[in-house]
Amino acid sequence: MKKIILFIGILLAIFSNSYAQADFSINGYMKTDNRMLTDNNSFTWNENQLELKFEGSYSGNYHLYSEVRLRGFGFPEISQTADLQGKDKIYKWKLEFREAYLDLYQFGLQDLDVRIGRQIITWGTADKLNPTSNICPEDLEDVFNFGKQAGVNSVLATYYWKDFTFSGVYVPTFTPAVLPSGIYASALSAPMEFPEGMTLNNSTDKIILPEQKFTESSQAAFKLGTNLFDYDLSVSYYYGRDDLPLLNKVIITPVDTLGNVDVAAEMIYPKMQVIGADFAGSLLDVGIWGEAALTIPEKIMLSTDLTALGMGIQESIALDNEPYIKYVFGCDYTFTNGIYLNTQYLHGFVHERGNDDLNDYLTFRFEKKFFNDELKIVPIGGAVSVTDWDDYENNYGLVINPELSFLPYDNIEMILGAFILDGKGSNMFSSLKDNDEVYFKAKVSF
Template identity: 50%
Template structure:
């Protein structure tokens, strides 16, 4: 019922905004992916209406909202009773991605503020931004690198000469959206059971922060300027990790054969992040660099084996010692129109702690034909390595060639593949048997 109410509200809102001559836009997008191996299972099926409303009723005010209405997945029907439930036959969701108001020249001519759900995108690297930590990660589609949720926030930007000072306050906490299915398992560290034990059920509870500003709020400040041929910024963020970590695991024996149930508790530890980035031009090549020093709270995990007569053990799963993530990147367009892009990344979004960071070399190349109607991306992907001493057993290769065709203005058809080869010691390597081909169609209006 609440969804019907939400849709009704949206309809009224859209109608009202249209009457008020707001700008209405958005796009329709369909995304279908099919595994190329095994039984050729569908791995993704999404149809999304993105609806945006925006307007500037005065020169000093602006509003914007973006809503996603999606159907995703396949029918979740396992019994006849499910057939009478539309949500099961056609799973769908509604997501208010952004909804904010801008007030320009607020109190002072050089001060702008933005209030409401918003994306606060920091960092100069290409999609993979270690300094971009105010908004929760949106990892539902793992191939959509860099996607984040909006946060309910107050952001202020003060402009002073060539300097821009940004401050952001986010009173409430939202965790990251995690991928589903096998990707969820791939991104989590593999669980190792003590010898002789067999797992029956794995359950967990998520311990959300206490619902008050002291525990849920986060914020950050950033100063940006330009120097010579470079844009520079420094930033500081005080927040919670948006990905959960287990701080307790208990083993419950089920029988005398060594079968156990495992329960765990997940928490979102506090962290501080000091970041810096730059972007500019060096000998005609576009270059950028971005680094973030993470200062996490310590997370000690209690392994409770008392029900097995083995007592409890504490171990540190995240030490309160700083660790560094960084990206170095460059791009160039050759005279024949071929564009290339390369990034070296130390530490992916889901990785934590000094010992948990892998290295990635990301490569991309594209060329356009027929007056930009057709874009060919023969090289897109990267190489992941987590142990240079044993590369043969600790690598993954990601390859994602793609064709993009624009038959008419506002329409885009994408045809491509996600291909992974590698070892199970890496997160991506664990997905090597899930290669897929995809077709996406998008129309903007």
């Protein structure tokens, strides 16, 4: 704790000293986010943030940027008197380095810009759902905040030539995705299935991260973008790893004669290549965009150890090396009465892999602003998914997200909204259907 306070102190001292000498600024925001289940009024989300953004430059040749977030999140975890003697159990907080990078403009070449450091690199033209954006790991802690990504230490070089932009990225180390927690923990994982007569007693799992060395953890990506016939177009290539873990080993051990078993699972992060393409432009007055990602995964076998049950070790395919395509198409339009519509069709959500596992999603959002943009109402927004079109009545998921935003003054925003979930069958939204909730957020920027 003392080290963190000392670190912030030094940082502020450096910036306040430099402030007078160069073009530096400190901005940020404070935010609170609180959520409650509607059926039993349990609070599910309790978050407070102070985010500080430092940026500046001494000359036009470089620019530095850093985004540090002090975050209190969760609820007191107290089970005994000793827990009351430590503030970290009563009020959990942590410091996050979102981004910290240096921009070097015209670095060596007139048309070359380089960005070095922890950064969030977002590729693709779609709104939040970008199958071609694979460099940074997903941050799925808040499962409803689709498309949020975490920063990675990397080098990004961008070369500009006429109407063409060529980008190359190298990421030396591997960073896994942040998974949903709390009541959302099961949102992205399929339920475990056992043979008849067998029930789960206890489960444990082990995550095997790739070794942090050049040949194992490195990722690289390239993108070429241009504008043709008034459309922004790009093609991209990514070599690296899936940032979500995949089950590759299971050991099932009986604990009694009644069929109860313990399960020990092991998970890895498969290597993959992704070839991507995207476009954005207008068709008549409608804004349109689309992107597609052809993923070529590494073949991963699943080893199920049933030796303790006298059935030996069974091998099956966890992930085939057959390529599969995720894609998204979207459009937006502002009607003459000011209502804004944004809708996207997505094939393959972030956690879905392999041709047989990709589902269809439709996202939609109507919004209208009032009183000089001080009030924004989203009467209808959300997403629908269908996992089996032949029996869609029993295999669908739905989340409706009405929202009201109020900006009474500059820099202040308050949001009241709800997630209303429904569904049948095995899919992301139906697994959360008992978690309808309302939320309130407030944010002040400075």
